[in-house]
Amino acid sequence: MTGTVELPLWLVVLVLVLAAIAALDRVLAPSVRWFFRRRMERAVARLNERLERPIAPFKLAQRHDMILRLVYDPQVLQAVAEHAAETGVPPTVAMQEARSYAAEIVPGFSATMYFGFAVQAARWLTRKFYRVRIGRIDPALERVDDRATVVFVMNHRSNMDYVLVTWLIADRSAISYAVGEWARVWPLSRLIRGMGAYFIRRGSRNALYRRVLARYVQMAAAEGVAQAIFPEGGLSLDGRVGAARLGLLSYFMAGFDPEGRDILFVPVGLAYDRVLEDRLLTGAARTGVRRFRPSLFGVVGFSLRMGWRALRGHFPGFGATAAGFGAPVSLRAFVAEHGQGAAEALGAELMARVARAVPILPVPLVAAALEAGAVDRAALASEVRRLADALSAADAVLRLHPKGLEATMEEALLHMQRRGLVDANLAVREEKRDLVAFYAASVRQRLGQ
Numbered sequence: 001m002t003g004t005v006e007l008p009l010w011l012v013v014l015v016l017v018l019a020a021i022a023a024l025d026r027v028l029a030p031s032v033r034w035f036f037r038r039r040m041e042r043a044v045a046r047l048n049e050r051l052e053r054p055i056a057p058f059k060l061a062q063r064h065d066m067i068l069r070l071v072y073d074p075q076v077l078q079a080v081a082e083h084a085a086e087t088g089v090p091p092t093v094a095m096q097e098a099r100s101y102a103a104e105i106v107p108g109f110s111a112t113m114y115f116g117f118a119v120q121a122a123r124w125l126t127r128k129f130y131r132v133r134i135g136r137i138d139p140a141l142e143r144v145d146d147r148a149t150v151v152f153v154m155n156h157r158s159n160m161d162y163v164l165v166t167w168l169i170a171d172r173s174a175i176s177y178a179v180g181e182w183a184r185v186w187p188l189s190r191l192i193r194g195m196g197a198y199f200i201r202r203g204s205r206n207a208l209y210r211r212v213l214a215r216y217v218q219m220a221a222a223e224g225v226a227q228a229i230f231p232e233g234g235l236s237l238d239g240r241v242g243a244a245r246l247g248l249l250s251y252f253m254a255g256f257d258p259e260g261r262d263i264l265f266v267p268v269g270l271a272y273d274r275v276l277e278d279r280l281l282t283g284a285a286r287t288g289v290r291r292f293r294p295s296l297f298g299v300v301g302f303s304l305r306m307g308w309r310a311l312r313g314h315f316p317g318f319g320a321t322a323a324g325f326g327a328p329v330s331l332r333a334f335v336a337e338h339g340q341g342a343a344e345a346l347g348a349e350l351m352a353r354v355a356r357a358v359p360i361l362p363v364p365l366v367a368a369a370l371e372a373g374a375v376d377r378a379a380l381a382s383e384v385r386r387l388a389d390a391l392s393a394a395d396a397v398l399r400l401h402p403k404g405l406e407a408t409m410e411e412a413l414l415h416m417q418r419r420g421l422v423d424a425n426l427a428v429r430e431e432k433r434d435l436v437a438f439y440a441a442s443v444r445q446r447l448g449q
């Protein structure tokens with residue numbers, strides 16, 4: 001025990017350095033972590049003062065703690081036992097499986113990343129690409145219950161949707177999005193989790209996974225976390241607002257306690273003069289293959305082209321975009337009237353409200369008029385006027401050129417001719433018919449056609 005050991009100097013230095021690191025980690029790291037956590041808490045407290053709906057403490061909890069809380073939820077534990085009994089795997093293995101699902105779902109919200117980076121980037125991007133117009137904001141939204149959980153229910157037109165909405169409501173709340181499995185690639189997945197979004201798998205037939213997801217959604221709603229979902233489950237291929245997938249809505253309903261916090265579904269209708277992915281979407285509609293993945297080459301090429309035009313001052317933008325916010329649906333009131341199993345009725349009601357909230361923009365309006373086959377400017381102008389009147393009569397929200405219908409038509413035609421959708425004689429090019437129909441669809445849907 002008292003003998004001497006001879007070691008090379010480099011090894012002694014290495015051992016001492018490692019020992020010093022271990023000691024620092026033990027002694028200093030907790031205080032450093034505590035220091036940063038205090039700073040973060042103070043920053044969040046300041047932020048919460050100016051937000052209309054403060055960030056829920058649930059959202060700020062440590063990710064590790066949240067995963068444990070979810071896995072040890074009584075309903076998840078019961079699902080673990082059922083899964084073990086059904087599949088014959090040991091309960092510890094089933095538990096490990098539930099833990100991996102929880103780790104996949106639970107976000108790791110960072111207020112700095114959300115408000116310091118995402119909101120700023122979203123504002124910059126949206127304003128670079130589009131002229132932003134606000135549709136109707138239903139007056140009932142001014143009188144909503146402060147304690148209620150808000151769930152924004154949106155139509156899915158473009159990957160700009162969440163960029164636009166995140167920025168538009170940044171002074172009210174931080175929202176947590178339900179994101180499909182497509183975004184579960186590193187490093188995007190980390191970034192998305194940092195924004196407070198949670199991942200969902202579509203088409204999973206695994207009952208254990210579904211119970212873990214359902215409980216996460218229900219816990220977040222019960223704790224007041226503002227959320228946003230795209231019930232259609234994917235981008236619209238035909239330009240219309242589609243039917244709702246009922247999974248998430250049925251989870252909100254099943255876990256709802258009418259005596260507890262209410263859930264308010266706020267319908268959001270989004271519209272664009274140009275949907276960035278329009279050619280991919282109409283292509284997918286044509287072939288019937290929904291698995292569209294833009295090639296990296298295509299995305300980089302497109303970005304470089306636009307960037308180059310912007311540098312030369314020749315980037316005209318993608319026209320207008322607009323978001324409308326419809327009257328909220330209180331889940332408490334809905335359940336009192338329809339019962340707790342009426343997910344289908346809830347989905348239909350919400351999507352009808354979303355469709356009504358979609359503002360009408362110049363390109364969709366003129367696209368619908370062109371489809372009617374106008375042969376000259378005068379005929380087109382009269383068709384645009386007829387459609388605008390019919391839309392107004394149907395209480396649609398028109399967000400057109402401030403100088404009126406004539407200017408709206410010129411603006412839209414310029415945009416469509418620049419894209420080669422329409423020729424100089426106002427004829428829709430044969431190979432672009434599906435694109436024109438894609439834009440006209442929101443107008444047709446609003447008119448009940």
Ligand SMILES: CCCCCCCCCCCCCCCC(=O)SCCNC(=O)CCNC(=O)[C@H](O)C(C)(C)COP(=O)(O)OP(=O)(O)OC[C@H]1O[C@@H](n2cnc3c(N)ncnc32)[C@H](O)[C@@H]1OP(=O)(O)O
Nearest residue numbers: 177179180195202203204210231233245246247248250343
């Ligand atoms: C630069 C700056 C950036 C800005 C920074 C922003 C932040 C960064 C965020 C990024 C944001 C990205 C946003 C991406 C946008 C998407 O990724 S959109 C695609 C993902 N979203 C969705 O799919 C939402 C809608 N989908 C659903 O709700 C689906 O139902 C689910 C939950 C995904 C599941 O789908 P599924 O597996 O196909 O199952 P489905 O048959 O639909 O439903 C299953 C459940 O519904 C129940 N159900 C079905 N029909 C009924 C019925 N009629 N009555 C009652 N229950 C029913 C079933 O019973 C079943 O229940 P359980 O057995 O599970 O208990």
